[in-house]
Amino acid sequence: MIGLANIGCYIPENKxxxxxxxxxxxxxxxxxxxxxxxxxxxxxxxxxxxxxxCLKAFNDLLTKQNLDVDEIECCVVVTQxxxxxxxxxxxxxxxxxxLPETCACFDISLGCxxxxxxxxxxxxxxxxxxxKKGLLFTADPYSEIIDQDDKNTALIFGDAATVTLxxxxxxxxxxxxxxxxxxxxxxxxxxKEKLYMNGxxxxxxxxxxxxxxxxxxxxxxxxxxxxxxxxxxxxxxKYIVDTITKRLALDSHKVVxxxxxxxxxxxxxxxxxLSKDITSLQSGEKILLSGFGVGLSWASTVLEKNK
Amino acid sequence: MIGLANIGCYIPENKxxxxxxxxxxxxxxxxxxxxxxxxxxxxxxxxxxxxxxCLKAFNDLLTKQNLDVDEIECCVVVTQxxxxxxxxxxxxxxxxxxLPETCACFDISLGCxxxxxxxxxxxxxxxxxxxKKGLLFTADPYSEIIDQDDKNTALIFGDAATVTLxxxxxxxxxxxxxxxxxxxxxxxxxxKEKLYMNGxxxxxxxxxxxxxxxxxxxxxxxxxxxxxxxxxxxxxxKYIVDTITKRLALDSHKVVxxxxxxxxxxxxxxxxxLSKDITSLQSGEKILLSGFGVGLSWASTVLEKNK
Numbered sequence: 001m002i003g004l005a006n007i008g009c010y011i012p013e014n015k016x017x018x019x020x021x022x023x024x025x026x027x028x029x030x031x032x033x034x035x036x037x038x039x040x041x042x043x044x045x046x047x048x049x050x051x052x053x054c055l056k057a058f059n060d061l062l063t064k065q066n067l068d069v070d071e072i073e074c075c076v077v078v079t080q081x082x083x084x085x086x087x088x089x090x091x092x093x094x095x096x097x098x099l100p101e102t103c104a105c106f107d108i109s110l111g112c113x114x115x116x117x118x119x120x121x122x123x124x125x126x127x128x129x130x131x132k133k134g135l136l137f138t139a140d141p142y143s144e145i146i147d148q149d150d151k152n153t154a155l156i157f158g159d160a161a162t163v164t165l166x167x168x169x170x171x172x173x174x175x176x177x178x179x180x181x182x183x184x185x186x187x188x189x190x191x192k193e194k195l196y197m198n199g200x201x202x203x204x205x206x207x208x209x210x211x212x213x214x215x216x217x218x219x220x221x222x223x224x225x226x227x228x229x230x231x232x233x234x235x236x237x238k239y240i241v242d243t244i245t246k247r248l249a250l251d252s253h254k255v256v257x258x259x260x261x262x263x264x265x266x267x268x269x270x271x272x273x274l275s276k277d278i279t280s281l282q283s284g285e286k287i288l289l290s291g292f293g294v295g296l297s298w299a300s301t302v303l304e305k306n307k
Numbered sequence: 308m309i310g311l312a313n314i315g316c317y318i319p320e321n322k323x324x325x326x327x328x329x330x331x332x333x334x335x336x337x338x339x340x341x342x343x344x345x346x347x348x349x350x351x352x353x354x355x356x357x358x359x360x361c362l363k364a365f366n367d368l369l370t371k372q373n374l375d376v377d378e379i380e381c382c383v384v385v386t387q388x389x390x391x392x393x394x395x396x397x398x399x400x401x402x403x404x405x406l407p408e409t410c411a412c413f414d415i416s417l418g419c420x421x422x423x424x425x426x427x428x429x430x431x432x433x434x435x436x437x438x439k440k441g442l443l444f445t446a447d448p449y450s451e452i453i454d455q456d457d458k459n460t461a462l463i464f465g466d467a468a469t470v471t472l473x474x475x476x477x478x479x480x481x482x483x484x485x486x487x488x489x490x491x492x493x494x495x496x497x498x499k500e501k502l503y504m505n506g507x508x509x510x511x512x513x514x515x516x517x518x519x520x521x522x523x524x525x526x527x528x529x530x531x532x533x534x535x536x537x538x539x540x541x542x543x544x545k546y547i548v549d550t551i552t553k554r555l556a557l558d559s560h561k562v563v564x565x566x567x568x569x570x571x572x573x574x575x576x577x578x579x580x581l582s583k584d585i586t587s588l589q590s591g592e593k594i595l596l597s598g599f600g601v602g603l604s605w606a607s608t609v610l611e612k613n614k
Contacts, residue, residue, distance in 0.1 A: 075488070080395070086387045086452075086498035088416040091602040094490030104486035105604060106424055109395040109414035117413055124435035125428050129484060145393075177436060179411035181382070183401030191393035295398040297412060 002123040002134075003170030004303065007275035008061025008163045010053055011262050015040040018155050025151045032155075033260070037238025041158040042262035043143045049083040050139040051092040053161035057137065058097060061163050069097055074134030074166075075105045076122050078114035078267045080191070080294065081141050082107060093137065104129070111189070111294025112234045114138060114267035115162075116301050119289075120177045123166060134166040140266035147194040156237065157195075158263025162271035172278060175286070175302045178217035180209065182296040189294045206240050206292045211247045213300045214290055221302055225250065227286055228302070230277065234291040235259040235269040244290075267291070281305040309430040309441070310477035311610065314582035315368025315470045317360055318569050322347040325462050332458045339462070340567075344545025348465040349569035350450045356390040357446040358399040360468030364444065365404060368470050376404055381441030381473075382412045383429050385421040385574045387498070387601065388448050389414060400444065411436070418496070418601025419541045421445060421574035422469075423608050426596075427484045430473060441473040447573035454501040463544065464502075465570025469578035479585060482593070482609045485524035487516065489603040496601045513547050513599045518554045520607045521597060528609055532557065534593055535609070537584065541598040542566040542576040551597075574598070588612040 017040050018032045032039060044053060054077060061067065075097075077090040084092075088107035099105075104125075108118050115138050122136050139161035148154050185205060188198040210233070218224065231254055233241050238257065245255045256273045259265070265272060270289050281287070283305055290300040324347050325339045339346060351360060361384060368374065382404075384397040391399075395414035406412075411432075415425050422445050429443050446468035455461050492512060495505040517540070525531060538561055540548050545564065552562045563580045566572070572579060577596050588594070590612055597607040 080393045082416065084498055085392075086418060086502065087493045087496065087601045087604075088387070088418075091488060091490040091493040091604065094488045095493055096490070099488070099490065101487050101489055103488050104424070104606075105488040105490065105602065106421075106428065107416035109389065109416055111393060111395075114413075117411070120436060121413065121428060121432050124431040128431035128434065129427060129486070179436070180408050181398060181401045181406070181410055181412040182408055183398040183403070183406070183412065186394045186398040186402055189394065191391055195393065294394045295412065297394075297398065299411075 001173055002126045002166050002168055003173035004278060005165040005167035005170035006061060006065045007271050007278055008057045008064060009272055009275050010056035010060060010161045012042045012044045012159050014043050016043055021155065035239050036155055037259055038156055038263045039260045042160060044141050044159040050079050050081055050089050050141055051083045051096065053139045053141060054093050054137045054163065055096055057161040057163040061165060065165060070100050071133045072099050072103055072135055073131035074122065074126050075099055075103055076108060076118060077137040077139060078108045078110060078118045079140050080109055080111055081144055110297060112236065112266050113291035113293060113297040113299045115270045116289050116291040116299035119174055119301060123174060126166060132168040136164040136166055138162045138267040138271060142195065142266060145191050145195045152197050152199045153195050156264045158265050160262060160265035160268040160272060162268045162275065164271055171306050172281065172303050173306060175304050176217065176221050178213045178300045180213060180298050185296040188296065202293065203240055205296050206236060207243045207247065209298055210244050210290050210292055213298050214248060214288065217300045217302065223302065228288045229285045230287045231255045232270050232273055232287060232289045234293060235264055236293065283307045308480055309433045309473050309475055310480035311585060312472040312474035312477035313368060313372045314578050314585055315364045315371060316579055316582050317363035317367055317468045319349045319351045319466050321350050323350055328462065342546050343462055344566055345463055345570045346567045349467060351448050351466040357386050357388055357396050357448055358390045358403065360446040360448060361400050361444045361470065362403055364468040364470040368472060372472060377407050378440045379406050379410050379442055380438035381429065381433050382406055382410055383425060384414045384444040384446060385417060385425045386414060386447050387416055387418055388451055417604060419543065419573050420598035420600060420604040420606045422577045423596050423598040423606035426481055426608060430481065433473060439475040443471040443473055445469045445574040445578060449502065449573060452498050452502045459504050459506045460502050463571045465572050467569060467572035467575040467579060469575045469582065471578055478613050479588065479610050480613060482611050483524065483528050485520045485607045487520060487605050492603040509600065510547055512603050513543060514550045514554065516605055517551050517597050517599055520605050521555060521595065524607045524609065530609065535595045536592045537594045538562045539577050539580055539594060539596045541600060543571055543600065590614045
């Protein structure tokens with residue numbers, strides 16, 4: 001069965017500090033640290049595209065992991081800011097890494113729920129087609145679409161990319177998923193020319209929906225909250241992670257939070273955090289991942305480390 | 308096991324005739340009928356978006372098929388001309404059809420290989436997550452990105468949409484797939500501001516690749532060409548379908564061709580043709596589908612009608 005073997009990451013070195021924007025947006029230090037939880041935002045170079053970020057994440061993976069690219073049978077990119085509308089960004093990545101012609105490539109268009117959704121989509125696809133090794137990229141460079149004068153978005157989003165090596169022999173495996181959609185609310189997070197976010201609506205949606213999704217998933221898997229060693233919620237803001245933590249009555253020490261130094265990186269937020277822990281999880285330990293946002297959309301999963 | 312139950316279609320009534328462009332592009336009737344195989348192109352209204360075409364295809368499905376939308380557990384749109392970059396078009400469709408909140412939604416970004424790829428991606432996803440009914444849409448309105456003065460593209464592409472009902476109880480099921488990618492050639496079919504196509508390069512790629520993909524698939528499934536009742540190639544042009552037919556030495560009466568009245572509809576080309584035959588296939592009959600194009604990318608599958 002296909003699982004997660006390792007994760008490579010890329011966070012641009014160029015940072016913009018929200019502390020420099022205190023006067024512009026009439027905010028304070030407490031708002032920056034405790035409400036949004038973003039002190040600096042990572043911003044890519046203007047000429048860099050999603051595929052460039054993917055390649056840098058792939059280079060990081062190669063420092064962690066021996067990998068023969070000729071063995072890769074599947075290459076998927078999760079993005080809503082692709083290099084081009086046509087072709088898919090996974091085709092560009094395929095060419096740049098020189099993956100074999102037998103490698104299946106496609107992009108998935110999803111936002112902050114994209115990594116968790118893609119873990120199911122890609123592992124199911126690989127499994128069914130008897131593929132043994134695949135690459136799952138996330139790269140959604142929002143710096144291209146942010147209005148720097150819009151307080152609702154300009155302080156939050158950062159650029160990053162990740163790549164997860166999916167492998168038949170990997171030890172960290174999904175036990176099950178919970179998915180959902182509220183398409184009637186899609187206009188609350190939308191890119192016409194620049195990104196528009198109704199922050200209050202997206203917050204309320206997330207705070208109401210994710211505890212239900214998590215509880216449904218645990219019930220389906222016949223697990224309790226105590227069975228979960230660590231919780232990885234999409235890092236939308238500190239306030240939403242704290243709110244979900246409270247509503248689920250979780251021990252906050254078990255809830256991973258870290259976006260202070262780079263911002264909300266959309267579909268990359270969960271794999272960025274998981275990359276630090278993936279190789280140190282112990283046999284039998286379970287973690288829960290939950291992503292939510294654009295769509296409106298959500299997905300939750302429990303991963304278990306096997307022997 | 309999940310299979311194809313029925314297909315709804317939408318082809319815009321508004322047509323533009325290539326016969327009116329003979330002088331403009333210095334072409335003749337023979338070129339139009341026998342080389343490209345497109346006499347008229349279907350063109351959507353300017354204000355219509357991909358989701359609007361999807362909804363019209365869905366309405367067609369409802370005339371063919373009883374359907375309780377509350378039973379739909381999965382909604383996927385294949386497109387590279389979405390309503391918006393953010394959110395995914397499947398979210399818009401989800402809202403418009405009023406699908407249940409438990410329905411999983413995502414878009415797949417692929418071009419002319421997209422329908423065949425998606426048949427594998429979505430059936431595997433549904434199967435693994437124990438979903439029983441899903442909707443797979445294709446809608447790629449190229450009229451938005453065509454340069455009307457570019458002879459390589461202006462005579463070929465038309466707008467359309469389809470929706471395939473995927474159902475656990477359906478009788479037409481995929482036996483297996485062959486996928487591939489040639490990312491190094493991605494720049495031969497690309498949308499920067501308008502669509503650019505290196506027609507010669509895409510033709511040569513398709514003519515060389517698809518016979519190999521088809522033969523590999525048949526070999527994997529332990530089938531021969533004689534086991535295939537009917538062949539559905541992506542309708543790129545009459546010339547490419549004829550060339551593949553010759554290279555595979557197929558009986559041309561078994562190779563479906565019809566794009567004269569609406570053009571190359573990208574990921575909708577195969578399901579448009581299949582929609583006419585899906586309910587009349589007989590038990591045990593096998594058909595072969597093969598899509599190719601943007602990426603460069605290809606996918607082939609054999610579907611079998613069970614008892």
